Structure formats: structure tokens, C-alpha cells
Amino acid sequence: MLASSAVLRRQQFLIRTLGGYSDQTHLKRMQQTKAMSGTALEADAENILRAITPNLDSSKHKGQAGKIAVIGGCREYTGAPYFAAISALKIGADLSHVFCTKDAASVIKSYSPELIVHPILEESYSVRDEDKPSISGKVLAEVDKWMERFDCLVVGPGLGRDPFLLDCVREILKHARQSNVPIVIDGDGLFLVTDSLGLVSGYPLAVLTPNINEYKRLVEKVLNCKVDDHDAHEQLLSLAKGIGSVTILRKGKSDLISDGETVKSVSIYGSPRRCGGQGDILSGSVAVFLSWARQHLSAAEGDLPISKINPTILGCIAGSALMRKAASLAFQNKKRSTLTSDIIECLGQSLEDICPAI
Numbered sequence: 410m411l412a413s414s415a416v417l418r419r420q421q422f423l424i425r426t427l428g429g430y431s432d433q434t435h436l437k438r439m440q441q442t443k444a445m446s447g448t449a450l451e452a453d454a455e456n457i458l459r460a461i462t463p464n465l466d467s468s469k470h471k472g473q474a475g476k477i478a479v480i481g482g483c484r485e486y487t488g489a490p491y492f493a494a495i496s497a498l499k500i501g502a503d504l505s506h507v508f509c510t511k512d513a514a515s516v517i518k519s520y521s522p523e524l525i526v527h528p529i530l531e532e533s534y535s536v537r538d539e540d541k542p543s544i545s546g547k548v549l550a551e552v553d554k555w556m557e558r559f560d561c562l563v564v565g566p567g568l569g570r571d572p573f574l575l576d577c578v579r580e581i582l583k584h585a586r587q588s589n590v591p592i593v594i595d596g597d598g599l600f601l602v603t604d605s606l607g608l609v610s611g612y613p614l615a616v617l618t619p620n621i622n623e624y625k626r627l628v629e630k631v632l633n634c635k636v637d638d639h640d641a642h643e644q645l646l647s648l649a650k651g652i653g654s655v656t657i658l659r660k661g662k663s664d665l666i667s668d669g670e671t672v673k674s675v676s677i678y679g680s681p682r683r684c685g686g687q688g689d690i691l692s693g694s695v696a697v698f699l700s701w702a703r704q705h706l707s708a709a710e711g712d713l714p715i716s717k718i719n720p721t722i723l724g725c726i727a728g729s730a731l732m733r734k735a736a737s738l739a740f741q742n743k744k745r746s747t748l749t750s751d752i753i754e755c756l757g758q759s760l761e762d763i764c765p766a767i
């Protein structure tokens with residue numbers, strides 16, 4: 410009885426905070442947004458994070474708190490996929506896989522024994538033209554063996570831009586979509602998707618997490634204009650609508666999030682250090698919270714309006730909030746020498762401060 414009323418309270422809170430997709434709520438929300446003359450609505454991020462984070466419960470088995478896969482890691486970049494995958498584990502996912510090139514695999518394994526690393530991707534330099542079709546088939550078969558077990562894919566951190574490798578990833582994206590697996594697209598994954606928008610267009614389980622450059626490329630391609638910071642949230646709405654059904658998290662001084670229906674912002678104070686890799690933490694973090702949000706909403710009873718809240722928006726808000734909290738805590742400790750690995754070390758404490766384990 411007590412437990413179910415607590416669940417109900419959490420659900421009612423979420424309904425109040427975000428609203429469902431009913432036309433009435435949407436209209437009201439848009440009017441409020443407009444009335445704020447260009448200011449997106451600040452999300453109640455900590456409460457959302459608290460609401461979707463699952464309890465630690467001795468009846469649960471390995472895997473129930475999330476199985477995440479990162480597609481990324483090549484000769485140049487081994488840090489980015491590691492940051493994304495280890496962040497997912499530190500936040501509370503049970504298993505974190507990395508699918509990368511052969512060159513990158515042993516390096517990534519050496520960073521951490523916790524990660525499950527699949528050395529399956531190939532770059533053009535190591536493949537003869539006549540072998541490309543068969544190798545591409547093998548790569549896809551290997552990822553397919555695992556695909557349906559994953560709660561979320563993160564595609565792009567440290568992927569690089571080799572044309573043959575990107576062709577293989579294009580096929581992986583199509584299969585993920587056929588299997589209804591949520592996909593967070595970041596880094597070079599955004600380079601691929603900006604060039605082939607059909608890969609994500611109309612897929613509501615896709616989240617794009619562009620940084621300043623990646624956002625500029627998307628706006629120019631989809632809206633055929635320049636980035637307009639005076640009308641940032643309207644432009645983000647148009648972009649998400651223009652691509653069709655996807656959610657976009659635009660990273661910056663404040664993170665702006667839109668699914669083409671609504672815009673939310675997360676402005677929690679983060680860190681003034683802009684060391685590389687923080688976006689990779691964010692992508693792993695969004696993957697975990699998006700999985701938890703979907704799990705939470707699917708457990709919501711009956712046809713309560715809560716089941717109509719877009720879990721990709723919830724995942725983005727929670728992921729952004731945690732990343733920024735951890736960056737702030739790391740900066741308090743390390744000041745100018747703050748690095749991405751310091752922020753990763755602060756993920757656990759930051760989550761604990763918002764949502765204690767017991």
C-alpha cells in the first residue's frame with residue numbers, strides 16, 4: 410500500500426513536471442514557453458533523476474539495471490568510447506560493451522577490465538576492396554548476436570570517419586532501429602547521421618547529442634540557415650521537427666533538449682573547464698537514464714498519463730543534470746587540473762547526493 414502510494418506520488422510529480430502529449434497540455438506548454446520570451450523551461454532535473462533511478466533491490470538479477478553498448482573506438486581515439494562506457498557502469502548499468510576496431514580493442518581493455526570489448530570494426534586501410542562485402546557482413550552478424558539484449562546503443566564516441574567503417578555503422582544503425590533499440594548518437598555518429606538523416610528520421614528512440622560544431626552542421630543541413638542564438642529554443646524545436654520524431658540535446662552553457670514538441674533546459678552549474686571527453690560522459694549517462702526512464706514508464710500501471718511522457722526527454726534531462734553536477738564537484742576538488750577522468754570519479758558521489766542508494 411505504502412509502496413504503491415509512493416509510486417503514485419512519483420508518477421503524479423512527473424506528470425506535473427513534464428505533462429503528457431495531449432494536445433491541451435502541449436498547447437498550454439507552448440503558450441507558457443512563448444510567454445517566457447525565448448527562454449526554454451528549466452526542467453526540475455533533480456526530481457526527475459530521482460524519480461527514474463531504480464531502487465537497489467536484492468531480488469534483481471544482473472542486467473536489469475541496464476546493458477549498454479558503445480559503438481566507437483578506432484586508431485586515433487580510444488579515450489572517447491572508454492569514457493562513455495565506463496560512465497554508464499559508474500552510474501549503475503550492469504554491463505557495458507564496446508564495439509571498436511581491432512587496433513583500439515586491446516588499448517580499451519587495458520584501461521578497464523570491467524568493459525566487454527569486441528574488436529570487430531575494420532578501417533579501409535586494413536581491408537582489400539574485394540573483401541569489403543564479406544567483412545561488412547561479419548561485422549553486422551557479430552553485432553546482431555547481441556543487439557536485442559541491449560537497452561541502449563551509444564553510437565559515435567571516437568568512431569572516426571573512415572568511409573568503410575561508417576558504412577558498417579550505417580547498417581548497424583538500421584538493425585538497431587529494426588530491433589527497436591534506443592540509440593544515442595554522438596561525435597562521429599553525428600557526422601554520419603547528418604549526411605544520412607534517413608537513418609534516424611521518424612525514429613522516436615533516437616537521441617542526438619550535438620556539441621557546438623555538430624549542432625551547426627545539423628542546422629545548416631536540415632534548416633538551411635545559420636545557428637540563431639537569439640531564438641535558440643524555437644530553432645531547436647524546428648530542427649527536431651525537421652528531422653522527424655528524434656530528440657536533440659544541444660550541449661552548451663545550458664543544455665537544451667527538444668523532441669519537436671517541447672523544449673527543456675538544464676542549467677545546473679557545471680564546470681568552467683572544457684577539457685575533451687565531457688560529451689562522452691554525457692552520452693553514456695543519457696543511455697543509462699533513458700533505459701531507466703523507459704523501464705520506469707513501462708512499469709507504470711494501466712493507462713496513467715505518465716506512460717505518455719517521452720522517456721528520451723527524461724533520459725536527457727537526468728543525464729545532463731548528473732554530468733553537470735559531477736563536473737562541478739570535480740572542479741571544486743581539482744580546479745584548473747580537472748580532467749574527464751576526475752569527473753567520472755565524481756559521478757557516484759553526485760548521484761548519491763541526489764538519490765541516496767539506501
Ligand SMILES: NC(=O)C1=CN([C@@H]2O[C@H](COP(=O)(O)OP(=O)(O)OC[C@H]3O[C@@H](n4cnc5c(N)ncnc54)[C@H](OP(=O)(O)O)[C@@H]3O)[C@@H](O)[C@H]2O)[C@@H](O)CC1
Pocket residue numbers: 485486487488489490565566567568569570595596597620622623685686688689
Ligand atoms: N580522448 C578522446 O579519445 C576523445 C575523442 N573525442 C572524439 O573525437 C572525435 C571528434 O570529436 P570533436 O569533438 O573533436 O569534434 P568537433 O568538435 O566536431 O571537431 C572539431 C574540429 O575537428 C574537425 N574534425 C573532427 N573530427 C575529424 C575527423 N575525424 N576528420 C577530420 N576532421 C575532423 C572538425 O571539422 P568539421 O567536422 O567541422 O569539418 C572540427 O573542425 C569524435 O569521435 C569524438 O568522440 C572527443 O570525444 C574528445 C575526447
Ligand SMILES: Nc1ncnc2c1ncn2[C@@H]1O[C@H](COP(=O)(O)OP(=O)(O)OP(=O)(O)O)[C@@H](O)[C@H]1O
Pocket residue numbers: 596619620621660661662663664679680681683684685686687688689690691729732733
Ligand atoms: N559553457 C559551458 N558551461 C557549462 N557546461 C558546459 C558548457 N559547454 C558544455 N558544457 C557541458 O559539458 C558537457 C560536454 O559538452 P561539450 O560541448 O564539451 O561536448 P563535446 O564537445 O561533444 O565533448 P567531447 O570532448 O567529449 O567530444 C555537456 O554536458 C555540457 O552540459
Ligand SMILES: [Mg+2]
Pocket residue numbers: 595596620688689
Ligand atoms: Mg563530442
